[in-house]
Amino acid sequence: DAKTTQPPSMDCAEGRAANLPCNHSTISGNEYVYWYRQIHSQGPQYIIHGLKNNETNEMASLIITEDRKSSTLILPHATLRDTAVYYCIVRLQGGKLIFGQGTELSVKP
Amino acid sequence: GAVVSQHPSRVICKSGTSVKIECRSLDFQATTMFWYRQFPKQSLMLMATSNEGSKATYEQGVEKDKFLINHASLTLSTLTVTSAHPEDSSFYICSARDPPGAAFFGQGTRLTVV
Numbered sequence: 001d002a003k004t005t006q007p008p009s010m011d012c013a014e015g016r017a018a019n020l021p022c023n024h025s026t027i028s029g030n031e032y033v034y035w036y037r038q039i040h041s042q043g044p045q046y047i048i049h050g051l052k053n054n055e056t057n058e059m060a061s062l063i064i065t066e067d068r069k070s071s072t073l074i075l076p077h078a079t080l081r082d083t084a085v086y087y088c089i090v091r092l093q094g095g096k097l098i099f100g101q102g103t104e105l106s107v108k109p
Numbered sequence: 110g111a112v113v114s115q116h117p118s119r120v121i122c123k124s125g126t127s128v129k130i131e132c133r134s135l136d137f138q139a140t141t142m143f144w145y146r147q148f149p150k151q152s153l154m155l156m157a158t159s160n161e162g163s164k165a166t167y168e169q170g171v172e173k174d175k176f177l178i179n180h181a182s183l184t185l186s187t188l189t190v191t192s193a194h195p196e197d198s199s200f201y202i203c204s205a206r207d208p209p210g211a212a213f214f215g216q217g218t219r220l221t222v223v
Contacts, residue, residue, distance in 0.1 A: 034212075
């Protein structure tokens, strides 16, 4: 079973920041949080991952709470091409990624 | 990021035949690859873990004799759907982990069994 919970859907206005929350209250101390997104009929695309520090790359920022029980993915300036299903995943031992239902983000003009 | 390539991207086969799907890591070596299946409007479901040079490990409920996995080299894993039936029609996706970081996914294979 997935170890994360996410809202099923969110809307965001084009050009605004999209903040996608994720709860992972049962995360263990050495488990990483990964974010992927999937555009219809394509394989998931890697976005970012982190352990306990906040992370930023060219795609997004990842904010992890101090107790590590939740995190937020931030797309700073959402575009229409960011419309996708976003998955927050806690990586299990052996490298397995178990997908939950994700958040369907709709970026609207 | 690292590139994982799947082939074919789409395949239509007759009921009772077998279909092979290839997954390649193009710019890194992957001792472990993963196979997923996704039905319409559902999330990805992990089917099995493919280990280079050894037997694959299957998730509960996945028939190992129906979904044959071979991981003969550090850059190639194959999934063969044997004696395919219409209920096996699905989107099959592989992933490979680029140590020590993220796993990268192939573009997926849409299988339709008629």
